[in-house]
Amino acid sequence: MITYVDAETKSRRTSGVIPLHGEAGFAGMRKAGRLTAEALDLLVAAVQPGVSTAALDRLAYEFAQDHGAIPATLFYKGYRHSICTSINHVVCHGIPEERPLREGDVVNIDLTLIVDGWYGDSSRMYPVGEISRKAERLIDVTYQSLEAGIAAARPGRTTGDIGAAIQALAEAERTSVVRDFVGHGVGQLFHDEPNIMHFGVSGTGVPLKPGMIFTIEPMINLGRPHVKILADGWTAVTRDRTLSAQAEHSIGITETGVEIFTLSPRGLFNPLDARR
Secondary structure (H helix, E strand, O other): OOEEEEHHHOOOOOOOEEEEOOHHHHHHHHHHHHHHHHHHHHHHHHOOOOOEHHHHHHHHHHHHHHOOOEEOOOOHHHOOOOEEEEEOOEEEOOOOOOOEOOOOOEEEEEEEEEEOOEEEEEEEEEEOOOOOHHHHHHHHHHHHHHHHHHHOOOOOOEHHHHHHHHHHHHHHOOOEEOOOOOEEEOOOOOOEEEEEOOOOOOOOOOEOOOOOEEEEOOEEEOOOOOEEEOOOOOOEEEOOOOOEEEOEEEEEEOOOOEEEOOOOOOOOOOHHHHHO
16 A cells, blocks of 8 residues: 655654655755765765775765755664775675775676765766776676666656566666665655665556655676675675676656756766767
8 A cells, every 4th residue: 555645744764654755855856866966976086006095985985065955874773984985896885994996897886875865876887997898798787777767767657667668678688687775765864765676567556656765776786687686794795706887866756757966067977978
């Protein structure tokens, strides 16, 4: 049973209860999403061979401090960093460390900044120096999959339409969609209803209504979709050790379509585009 409620009446996540936001919510998400995107833009020039992910984490923290924002992951369920840094075969939730990045690595940086109580959630893929053609292709497919999911997010459609669009594009390119992690409602809660699966059947799932705000964040593998969690309890990796990539936006359903809150102000959402 799905219930839609005014977001202002909802203070915690409740299964099956989906908040619908008004203009105040969209305004809050624009501000939080923009600042998150600005921080991710800042990191484009910083991601270089020899730079550690711990140094990138410090940059993100300093940016948040300078702009009156709070990194949502800092001390979240015991996590001690401002960003997640997922390198090569790491699917998501990679932990920043002092080991330097190497030429040819690819790294996903996932950042959520809290601004005036609103959570702007986004992630991007960053190439480290010159990368292989297969890595570049995987990144392109991942971004195209996200774009396909966003294009399917319209009032009157369903969450299943989003997942089906992503799955169809990724599998047509002979890549696979990770099933273990999903997008989620976001707003004044870090994780809210509904879950957004990145695979599925058109016409199934939760009907999309104006005022819904959530993330779409497909994780695409070059090999099989299966993952495992390492002993640290956070880091998810591909079981077959093949490359993985992810791209994420926070979006809101409008009366006529969709608004993306985490667009890059400098056009750097896919840093590969700057090289072309």
